[in-house]
Amino acid sequence: MIDPIAFLGMINDALTEFDDNRMKVWKYVDDLTIGENRAIDDVTEVQQCLESLHEWSVSNKLKFNPSKCQAMSVHFGKNNPPDVDLRISEHSLAVVQKVKLLGVIIQNDLEWQGQVDNMHSKANGKMFMLRKLKEAGLNAGEIISDLQRLYETSVRVCSPLMACRSRSEPGGPFGENSEACM
Numbered sequence: 811m812i813d814p815i816a817f818l819g820m821i822n823d824a825l826t827e828f829d830d831n832r833m834k835v836w837k838y839v840d841d842l843t844i845g846e847n848r849a850i851d852d853v854t855e856v857q858q859c860l861e862s863l864h865e866w867s868v869s870n871k872l873k874f875n876p877s878k879c880q881a882m883s884v885h886f887g888k889n890n891p892p893d894v895d896l897r898i899s900e901h902s903l904a905v906v907q908k909v910k911l912l913g914v915i916i917q918n919d920l921e922w923q924g925q926v927d928n929m930h931s932k933a934n935g936k937m938f939m940l941r942k943l944k945e946a947g948l949n950a951g952e953i954i955s956d957l958q959r960l961y962e963t964s965v966r967v968c969s970p971l972m973a974c975r976s977r978s979e980p981g982g983p984f985g986e987n988s989e990a991c992m
Contacts, residue, residue: 821842841912844863860898864898880905880906881904882916893905936957
């Protein structure tokens with residue numbers, strides 16, 4: 811087991827050569843997300859990035875779990891981009907329609923229905939608990955205070971992400987012809 815601070819120090823130098831205008835690399839604790847903004851007829855650099863990441867992991871004696879690695883393409887043009895077989899070592903990445911990234915569900919059409927459904931389901935579960943707390947004799951003020959704390963977290967996390975699309979260029983934060991490996 812690696813100490814979290816040591817892990818952050820180790821992963822900080824991963825893929826620094828790919829973080830430019832076309833490729834973006836986001837690192838958060840033990841999550842690493844790679845995004846690429848490219849024209850539909852350009853060749854993807856994501857596979858090259860994955861190969862570099864695999865070499866980096868071998869040289870640093872770290873191992874990826876390919877079953878937790880996914881690929882998602884975001885595209886709003888008339889013609890769909892050709893399918894790309896992305897691989898880490900010998901393992902092909904699953905192509906998905908949505909991913910859960912840091913607790914937020916992101917769909918390939920950049921709509922929010924999956925996230926809204928998820929939040930609705932969680933809210934129903936929390937409302938059930940609040941009803942049980944009321945039945946147990948908690949007063950209304952304590953219940954309201956608990957409810958506010960529960961929802962503030964969700965709103966703080968999701969509001970900046972939901973606003974991102976409206977502030978960015980047409981087609982969302984990755985542009986009109988984008989692919990992302992998340």
